[in-house]
Amino acid sequence: MTAARPIAIRTRIPAGARRTLRAAVRTARRSREHPAGCGWPSGARACPRATAARPRAAVTFTTVTGFYIVGGVLAAWALLVSALGVMREDFPATPRATRLVGAISIVLVVAAIGSAIYLSATEEHEPEGERAAAH
Secondary structure, eight states: OOOOOOOOOOOOOOHHHHHHHHHHHHHHSOOOOOOTTSOSOTTSSOOHHHHHTSOOOSOOOOHHHHHHHHHHHHHHHHHHHHHHHHHOTTSSOSHHHHHHHHHHHHHHHHHHHHHHHHHHHHOOOOOHHHHHHHO
C-alpha cells in the first residue's frame, strides 16, 4: 500500500482577497538601490538629494496659458472697439478701417475658439476609479 498523496483543493479566491495578496507581494519586494552618494538606506523610497538636484522650470507654458492669453487679448480688443464706438460717432471712419477692425476681430475670435477646441481635445482625462476615489 502506498502513501496517499494530498489532494490540492483549488478554491476560488474573492477579488478583494486577490488584490490584497497582490499588494502584499508588491510590498514584500525589495526597492531599488539608491545611488552611493545618497546616504539613505536602500529600503527608503526616494533620496532627497536626488529629488532636490532635479532642475524645475519656474514657468511652464501650457495650452491653458495660451487660451488665457488669446482670450484676454480678445476681451481687451472687444473693450477697445466698443469704447471707440461709443466715444466716436464715425468709428471706423473709412471702409478700409472697417474691414481691418472686422478682420482683427475675426482672427481673435477664431484663435480663441480654436485654442479652446485644441485644449479640450488634448486634455488628459482621469480614469473613473481615481475620480470616484477623489470624491
